[in-house]
Amino acid sequence: MGVYNRILKKSLWVFHMSASPCNNCDIEVLDLLTPGYDLERFGIKLVGSIRHADVLLITGVGGCKVAERVVRVYNQAPKPVFVVAVGTCPIGGATFKDSYSRCGPLDELIPVNLYIPGCPPKPETMIEGLLKLLGRLE
Amino acid sequence: MIAIYTLLFPGLVFTAFCGMIAWWIERKLSALFQHRVGPPWYQNFIDFFKLLGKESIVPADSAGIMYSISPLIAFASVVAFATILGSAVFLKLEIAGDLILLLYLSSLVSTGIFLGASASANVYAAIGASREIKMLLADELVFVMVVLVPVVKSGFSFRLEAVLNTSAITSLSGVIAYILGLMCIQAKLALQPFDLPEAETELAGGVEIEYSGVLLGIWKLTKAMEFFIYPLFLSVLFFGIGKGLVGILLSVLFYLITLIILVIMKNVNPRVTIDKMLNFFWKVLSPLALIALVLALFGG
Numbered sequence A: 001m002g003v004y005n006r007i008l009k010k011s012l013w014v015f016h017m018s019a020s021p022c023n024n025c026d027i028e029v030l031d032l033l034t035p036g037y038d039l040e041r042f043g044i045k046l047v048g049s050i051r052h053a054d055v056l057l058i059t060g061v062g063g064c065k066v067a068e069r070v071v072r073v074y075n076q077a078p079k080p081v082f083v084v085a086v087g088t089c090p091i092g093g094a095t096f097k098d099s100y101s102r103c104g105p106l107d108e109l110i111p112v113n114l115y116i117p118g119c120p121p122k123p124e125t126m127i128e129g130l131l132k133l134l135g136r137l138e
Numbered sequence B: 001m002i003a004i005y006t007l008l009f010p011g012l013v014f015t016a017f018c019g020m021i022a023w024w025i026e027r028k029l030s031a032l033f034q035h036r037v038g039p040p041w042y043q044n045f046i047d048f049f050k051l052l053g054k055e056s057i058v059p060a061d062s063a064g065i066m067y068s069i070s071p072l073i074a075f076a077s078v079v080a081f082a083t084i085l086g087s088a089v090f091l092k093l094e095i096a097g098d099l100i101l102l103l104y105l106s107s108l109v110s111t112g113i114f115l116g117a118s119a120s121a122n123v124y125a126a127i128g129a130s131r132e133i134k135m136l137l138a139d140e141l142v143f144v145m146v147v148l149v150p151v152v153k154s155g156f157s158f159r160l161e162a163v164l165n166t167s168a169i170t171s172l173s174g175v176i177a178y179i180l181g182l183m184c185i186q187a188k189l190a191l192q193p194f195d196l197p198e199a200e201t202e203l204a205g206g207v208e209i210e211y212s213g214v215l216l217g218i219w220k221l222t223k224a225m226e227f228f229i230y231p232l233f234l235s236v237l238f239f240g241i242g243k244g245l246v247g248i249l250l251s252v253l254f255y256l257i258t259l260i261i262l263v264i265m266k267n268v269n270p271r272v273t274i275d276k277m278l279n280f281f282w283k284v285l286s287p288l289a290l291i292a293l294v295l296a297l298f299g300g
């Protein structure tokens, strides 16, 4: 597994899924791909289909409608796949903590490998988090 | 010998290596266009090896056998294309009627993509497949006429050797046909403005949306090899291969210019819709290609 992980570390394809966020986190995630931050230099690329992805990036609180879709998308991903939860929402619910439509926290639905807290987290934090994930794959 | 030609030198390994590098040039130049740093040169190799280690999923309601062999069809035709073209270019070996065979193999790649996408039982893949076949219908006629121009210039010979010894680009009809050929290659490589079948932002990968793991890796390898051989095909068709060191350097330079023009076209154009693309190829480019062909016939 050692050699393969070292390869995987340098080429992470990310599939971004919104599980009922307030949309701020999504905007910050999109920021990552703009010229200012340029994740392609680490080999990180945003892909359109979960079948191509190595990382499932989830934002949001996990509303009841979307919770079952999250599980379905996770099951459709080719393994090995890593789950990264962005924002305070997947952890504690942030503003939507007491909402009647909340079926989270996320780690009750699917296993989460990495949390990136913040409401919303800064792009720098997300880069640091992803690079931590790269170190953690060892 | 044939096994070595196919697997090693002008065929699989060599073309795959050059194709990954050509694709990296595309990614790096695109990054520079957008004021980014871009990936390191080995990025495509790493992507490919990573895909080999992933799980390969065959969707439950897809046509399983077709789904799994159509990447191999496309891959095999690309390898055959690379071997025939590479033997003629690098080793001066040729077989009879090879130009016709090359045209046939290039459309077989699109057919493979079409079959794979329609077998995967996904609506986005189905849209991608229909666009792929429409694009094939649109660009094939123009491409055939473009290829006929150097054939006429070399004295009506369909053998690659004769075509490689004449440089058609020095005449007016050659220049027109070369520019039209660039657009056909753009469509065959599915780069913007003709990236309709893949359309990452619209169809989420389109034709290859359901593919994962090894099969996706084969698609990516096929695409990388196409990146090397189509510009090579176009540049040797029109420039030929120079004699001596200077001539060879000029040929390499011409190949690089062809590749870079393709990348620049990719970066300055947005995606067009399928009807605009069809209109453009049928109503604008086909008459132009015919004019170029007639010009060439009259020695222009």
Ligand code: SF4
Pocket (backbone or CB within 6 Å): A021, A022, A023, A024, A025, A059, A060, A061, A086, A087, A088, A089, A090, A094, A095, A118, A119, A120, A121
């Ligand atoms: S963490 Fe904050 S910014 Fe992000 S989706 Fe939740 S509420 Fe919005």
